[in-house]
Amino acid sequence: MSKLSRDEYPTDLAHWRQIIFRRLFGAMAIICVPVYITSVYLCVKQGLWSMVVVDTLAYLVLIAMLLFPELEDKQRYLMGSLLCYGIGVAFIWSIGPTGAGFFWLFMFPLIGTLLLGRRFGIYCLMLTALTLIIMGLGFTAQWVPWPELPDYSLEIYLVVVLNFLTINVMLCLATGFLTDKLSDSLERTHASRRATVLGLARLSGFKDADSARHLNRIAKASELLTQALLSSPHRPDELTPEFAENIGLSATLHDIGMIGVADNLQSKQLTMTPDMESERYKHTLIGDRLLGELLREAPDCVLLAMARDIAAYHHERWDGEGFPGKLKGKSIPLAARVVALIDTVDDLLCHPDPRFRMTYEQARTHIKGLKGSILDPLLVDTFLSEPAMREIWH
Template sequence: MSPILGSLADLIEINDSLSVWRKVIFDKLFGTLAIICIPVYFTSVYLCLEANLWPMAIFDTLVYAVLLTILFKQSISDSQRFFIGCGLAYSIGVGFLLAIGPSGAGFFWLFIFPPLAAILLGRIASYWAQAINVFSLLVIGICFQFQLLIWPNIEGYNTVIWSVVAINFIAANLMVSLSICYLLEKLSNSLQSTLTSRRATVIGLAKLAEYRDNETGAHLLRMQQYTALLASQRALEQDAPQELTDSFIEDITLSSVLHDIGKVGIADAILLKPGRLTAEEFESIKAHPVIGADVLSSLIEYAPQCNFIKMGRDIAGGHHEKWDGSGYPKGLQGENIPLSARIVALVDVYDALTSPRCYKKPFSHKDAVKLIREGKAKHFDPYLVESFMTIHQQFEYLSLSSLDETK
């Protein structure tokens, strides 16, 4: 795989097709748990202090503090959140068993530990969770046998009963965890197939315009790379728009290639003309944003839930609008221009400047940066220009890499 294709794969390929769902599940489960545990935590700590059980009060406080940390601390990665969340389930389960014996609460938390690991971390993590559970129950059983644990008096309870309960617990837990792993793998394959089909459809649509405009495939690749870079950088900044989420970046990375889909409706004599366009010809080619938006709007009627098509419509219809209102086709101004279109407008100009055309040689990166800076708050969103200036060296690297490959 060439460097430019490899870079693009790193930017737009979803490493795990379940990653978004895992994050949603984590946020829902642990967010709800944090709310429910507010009265539970204070009640538990109060009762522990009344009974002079300081270790349990400290343990409860630590667990709740960790729960809030993994929910709200932004610097923690999703994989770290998932790992710590699974560890919390295990810790709570073992803590209950050690403190108050074979209670329903202790077994409950240990029971959900492997399935939770399967959902958030995958099949291998679920196997490890099962092994940890087996080892923990074995150690607790040995400690109970040799009276190393001080539990409330449970009449008739002995090591044999503990062993029977533990064996049945492990067997049932294994069945549930394996079932979840199987279903998640099926879901993952289905999601991956859907995402692959979606990418193929979008690239296919984009190539319709590309082939008529004498562009190379590298143009589409660069557009996706540049778009992902600029959108990701803007999302990192303190004043980033709320709509600039991870899913927004995924959608715009894919949909950016649809910006010129409307060129399928422009006559070849105009579209392929090697020299400068006349005023009349330029007016004709200015219709391509309207044509592109109309084409994608017609697709939305059949797939109203497809956000990437909606974003493609906004991009196709708005990537020639300008921040000061002097653009076309609608003369939109400022934030009335969709954010996706504002992002693609900047990267499209950069790519047009730095790429060779039949009627011009490529501008240098330095000259392209100068022109973009001059267009700040005129042609381009001023905040996006600042974001671009932060990472423009990465644009230069990708541009040079692409030009080297096309020689």
């Protein structure tokens, strides 16, 4: 037998199902004590001895499922599902549709789906529907007589209420557990992906002592610019709060392709020939390919998708004369247009060679001159109108 895991943070579906089973049917074993007692009392009082036997057998099966170590997990799950089905059929057959039978039949496919998968759940639904049709035809055609029900009483009401509350508790436990675990899982997945992106960013800038500060400025300024753009009446359609939240981290991978460029071509202080400059620009192609390979492993990772756009296209120009694809205007991804502007500003203010550094006011004037040729006009206007930008470089 595969032992029921006590791990409260399962990493696969099998462990989740073990915990769901243990919690649901463990709670059921406790809650069903008053249900069993009141149900047996009422059945004895009404002379329904067959239901006394059914109730007793059902409770014994419930205890056996939880305590017998010889049972495999799938055997437990099948027994638990069929237990709900059996109780439901027995109730409807013995006391008609006014009792708790429908509650248990309602639970049957839900438990089956949770524990044994969607296909089994569909089979459970089909079996439930077929059972109800056959029983309805049987009662209507008088193949079997409708149960003779006594007048409703407090005892009958109490039994129905207890059955209803038992199933209610089980559904709440299952739904609450799944929701909590899904939330935890999504948070851990998101944190893991952010850590991966951050690790890649640090790797890409490992050779340069100033890279950490450069990446930090690029991240902060990109995020600030998109936040300012969010409140603009001319906000681009693709700009969302999630976009603004993610761009800072994704922007740190803008030069990830530099890990594939020769060391002697990475210094901005080097005077380059056109051939050397062309070779250096290949870092956009390398970054595109590297992040594309990672994205194939995690196609729904928004951070990597945005980082790929940035790495590939942050050297494109608004007028279509950039590299590598000569994309023009809004055909350049918005994230790449943002980082192109911020990277240009950072280069003007923090160039490794002090002779080429500008003051902030000089950089603003220079950026204004690139509007509509190299840089997105809307982004330039937003940058120039945002006073908090100055603080990032001071």
